[in-house]
Amino acid sequence: MNWTDNDSHIILVGILCAVACALPGCFLLLRRMSMMGDAISHAVLPGLALAFLISGTRTSWTIFVGAAVAGVLTAVFTQWISRYGKVERGAAMGIVFTTLFAIGLLLIERGAGNVDLDAKCVLYGSLELTPLHLITFFDTFLVPRAAVVVGGALIVNLIIIALFYKELTLASFDPALADTQGFRPRLMHYLLMTMVAITTVAAFEAVGSIIVIAMLIVPPATAFLITKRLPILLALSTIFAMSAAVLGHLSSHALPTLLGIPETTSSGMMATAAGIIFLMFWLGGPEGLIRQRFGKRPLLQPDFKS
Amino acid sequence: MWVASIVFDNLLETLLLSSYNTRLVVLGTTLLGTAAGLIGSFLLLRKQSLLGDALSHATLPGIGIAFAVMTSLGFSGRNLPGLLAGATITGLLGVILVLAIRNTTRLKDDAAMGIVLSVFFGLGVAILGIVNKLPNQSAAGLESFIYGKTASMVFADFLLISATLIITTIVCLFILKELTLLCFDDSFASTQGFPVIILDILLMGLVTAVTVVGLQAVGLILIIAFLIIPATAARFWTHDLRKMLWLAALIGGISGWLGSSLSALLPDLPSGAIIVIAAASIFIVSMLLGPARGVLPRYQRHRTLKKKMGRQHLLRSTYEILENTQDTHPLRNLPIPIDKLRAHRYWSKGELKKLLRQARAEDHVERQPSGAIRLSESGFGEASRITRNHRLWELYLIKHADIAPSHVDRDADMVEHLLGAEMVHQLEAELETEDHTLASPHLIET
Numbered sequence: 001m002n003w004t005d006n007d008s009h010i011i012l013v014g015i016l017c018a019v020a021c022a023l024p025g026c027f028l029l030l031r032r033m034s035m036m037g038d039a040i041s042h043a044v045l046p047g048l049a050l051a052f053l054i055s056g057t058r059t060s061w062t063i064f065v066g067a068a069v070a071g072v073l074t075a076v077f078t079q080w081i082s083r084y085g086k087v088e089r090g091a092a093m094g095i096v097f098t099t100l101f102a103i104g105l106l107l108i109e110r111g112a113g114n115v116d117l118d119a120k121c122v123l124y125g126s127l128e129l130t131p132l133h134l135i136t137f138f139d140t141f142l143v144p145r146a147a148v149v150v151g152g153a154l155i156v157n158l159i160i161i162a163l164f165y166k167e168l169t170l171a172s173f174d175p176a177l178a179d180t181q182g183f184r185p186r187l188m189h190y191l192l193m194t195m196v197a198i199t200t201v202a203a204f205e206a207v208g209s210i211i212v213i214a215m216l217i218v219p220p221a222t223a224f225l226i227t228k229r230l231p232i233l234l235a236l237s238t239i240f241a242m243s244a245a246v247l248g249h250l251s252s253h254a255l256p257t258l259l260g261i262p263e264t265t266s267s268g269m270m271a272t273a274a275g276i277i278f279l280m281f282w283l284g285g286p287e288g289l290i291r292q293r294f295g296k297r298p299l300l301q302p303d304f305k306s
Numbered sequence: 307m308w309v310a311s312i313v314f315d316n317l318l319e320t321l322l323l324s325s326y327n328t329r330l331v332v333l334g335t336t337l338l339g340t341a342a343g344l345i346g347s348f349l350l351l352r353k354q355s356l357l358g359d360a361l362s363h364a365t366l367p368g369i370g371i372a373f374a375v376m377t378s379l380g381f382s383g384r385n386l387p388g389l390l391a392g393a394t395i396t397g398l399l400g401v402i403l404v405l406a407i408r409n410t411t412r413l414k415d416d417a418a419m420g421i422v423l424s425v426f427f428g429l430g431v432a433i434l435g436i437v438n439k440l441p442n443q444s445a446a447g448l449e450s451f452i453y454g455k456t457a458s459m460v461f462a463d464f465l466l467i468s469a470t471l472i473i474t475t476i477v478c479l480f481i482l483k484e485l486t487l488l489c490f491d492d493s494f495a496s497t498q499g500f501p502v503i504i505l506d507i508l509l510m511g512l513v514t515a516v517t518v519v520g521l522q523a524v525g526l527i528l529i530i531a532f533l534i535i536p537a538t539a540a541r542f543w544t545h546d547l548r549k550m551l552w553l554a555a556l557i558g559g560i561s562g563w564l565g566s567s568l569s570a571l572l573p574d575l576p577s578g579a580i581i582v583i584a585a586a587s588i589f590i591v592s593m594l595l596g597p598a599r600g601v602l603p604r605y606q607r608h609r610t611l612k613k614k615m616g617r618q619h620l621l622r623s624t625y626e627i628l629e630n631t632q633d634t635h636p637l638r639n640l641p642i643p644i645d646k647l648r649a650h651r652y653w654s655k656g657e658l659k660k661l662l663r664q665a666r667a668e669d670h671v672e673r674q675p676s677g678a679i680r681l682s683e684s685g686f687g688e689a690s691r692i693t694r695n696h697r698l699w700e701l702y703l704i705k706h707a708d709i710a711p712s713h714v715d716r717d718a719d720m721v722e723h724l725l726g727a728e729m730v731h732q733l734e735a736e737l738e739t740e741d742h743t744l745a746s747p748h749l750i751e752t
């Protein structure tokens with residue numbers, strides 16, 4: 001393949017997006033709410049539609065706010081249903097996001113039928129198109145607009161995690177203890193949900209929802225197979241997310257060409273690459289299937305020395 | 307006036323299924339809702355509701371691959387059975403991977419589902435990206451798998467849906483006992499020699515069948531809603547599994563029927579969305595009003611219990627104060643200062659005021675001059691009965707239940723409210739053979 005500026009831009013956006021998603025994804029994983037990214041990326045539709053219908057424009061700010069509000073509401077409704085209705089959280093999430101998605105479809109169909117807003121163009125940005133919207137940054141660098149949006153989300157996430165690291169950790173591992181220590185675990189829950197909602201919305205508006213959902217879940221899950229310590233979990237999932245972005249883009253162009261078939265979308269292949277990295281560690285990692293099946297068992301060594 | 311008559315004619319036409327196409331769509335979605343409600347109940351009880359989500363996304367690469375394979379072999383790429391076969395294969399593969407990840411790593415269900423969902427969907431998008439650029443055939447129609455094409459359901463689709471419904475129902479009824487055991491206590495099932503993994507895969511096979519069929523009929527999001535919402539709504543109405551299965555199937559059927567009829571009746575309403583919203587409305591009503599687990603009935607029960615406990619605490623405290631202040635036997639019903647009563651259980655002023663108001667309304671307590679109260683005739687009887695029950699419990703717990711005497715008072719307080727009259731008689735008979743005095747164990751402790 002011929003390396004062009006486009007490729008660097010796509011990889012830059014891909015890496016920023018992957019890391020911005022992987023960081024909050026670690027906390028989602030610890031709270032067993034990994035499916036939240038998927039739920040939010042579907043549930044923002046009514047927010048987008050309403051923001052559009054009310055403001056009448058497609059400027060990114062109104063759309064962004066509408067979507068982010070809908071994303072946070074998804075988390076709130078899920079929490080309500082599972083708390084007051086005593087419904088298992090996965091089911092509550094499923095109810096909320098399918099219903100919101102349906103309402104969004106309805107709004108778009110009824111309210112914006114003859115305007116150029118359809119579910120697909122709203123829901124799926126495209127990584128391939130990011131190099132088309134370039135802006136100058138600090139008067140010198142020409143970077144894709146998406147890189148600025150996603151990079152902004154990444155910086156916000158980094159700041160929030162740095163500021164509330166202790167609180168987020170405690171609230172993820174032991175909400176009851178956090179409560180008794182006065183750390184407001186519910187506040188932390190909603191902070192995390194807001195973080196996920198903003199990241200999801202910012203990223204998929206720029207690059208499409210597939211990367212977002214995959215990067216929220218797969219790199220943290222891969223890192224979780226290797227370590228039991230949170231700082232290492234965060235670091236490793238950042239590395240895996242970056243590798244998946246780079247490998248995904250390369251393979252989307254190189255792999256099909258080798259097989260003599262057309263090139264394909266980078267975002268799909270980035271998700272696939274993340275999956276392949278997971279598969280490698282699932283099979284060959286320190287607690288991997290191969291070790292489980294054929295390795296020695298270090299546990300329960302009797303200690304007879306006195 | 308004529309608008310109304312047109313709407314009315316349409317209404318009759320739709321509800322009575324007189325138009326052929328409408329009839330197919332309405333019947334098809336109703337049947338699909340019924341099947342999905344039934345299967346979804348097991349998913350809900352197995353705490354894997356979102357598996358439908360993972361599964362429906364995991365079918366995408368199968369559809370793409372099937373399309374590519376059929377095209378390269380020279381067939382039409384849009385051959386429905388071929389596409390469905392592809393979808394089924396990768397869907398099942400995805401589900402098996404979810405189970406495998408869950409069983410062999412420290413990762414939980416949600417992560418396992420998320421991994422399969424996102425990676426398979428990404429792979430599917432990548433494959434469709436390639437397929438779209440292949441010469442000869444355009445893969446444009448494949449998108450209907452994501453959004454569904456409810457309104458254009460044809461007779462073949464209808465037959466497929468009916469067959470799936472019948473098969474899943476029969477299989478479900480055949481292995482109802484095993485599935486029940488699997489959902490409620492899988493470790494027990496496994497110790498009893500039931501093949502838990504095979505049962506799990508069988509259940510997932512049923513889910514896959516419903517999902518794949520539903521996917522092409524009503525789309526990816528709607529089929530997820532069909533698998534989750536009716537079952538969850540039914541759970542609010544009953545604690546009985548069989549009743550819940552019936553109800554879930556019914557709710558699924560009703561929302562399918564209602565949604566597709568409405569969307570046929572009014573122009574520009576996407577049927578998939580309307581069906582989901584119909585199901586969600588039923589869910590909201592169920593969550594609020596369902597007698598078994600609904601929010602309002604539960605709140606009502608909670609309030610009733612709280613009231614009962616408050617009454618019992620008040621009467622027993624009064625009785626205990628009477629006992630402490632006089633030595634005579636039988637006990638005389640004397641007035642008691644409210645302050646003394648308050649100190650006895652450390653009530654706050656507001657709490658005690660509320661309790662007393664309630665007790666006066668129930669005619670258990672009479673107000674006396676200078677800040678005192680006195681038990682009424684019926685209140686006195688009730689108070690001695692409650693105190694007696696309480697002490698019976700305490701003695702029972704000490705003598706029979708190996709519970710440390712220092713913990714008895716608290717336990718007795720809580721359990722007493724659940725005691726029926728019959729149980730009390732039984733205890734009395736048991737205890738009076740050993741011990742005739744009803745001394746409070748607080749004395750025994752010292």
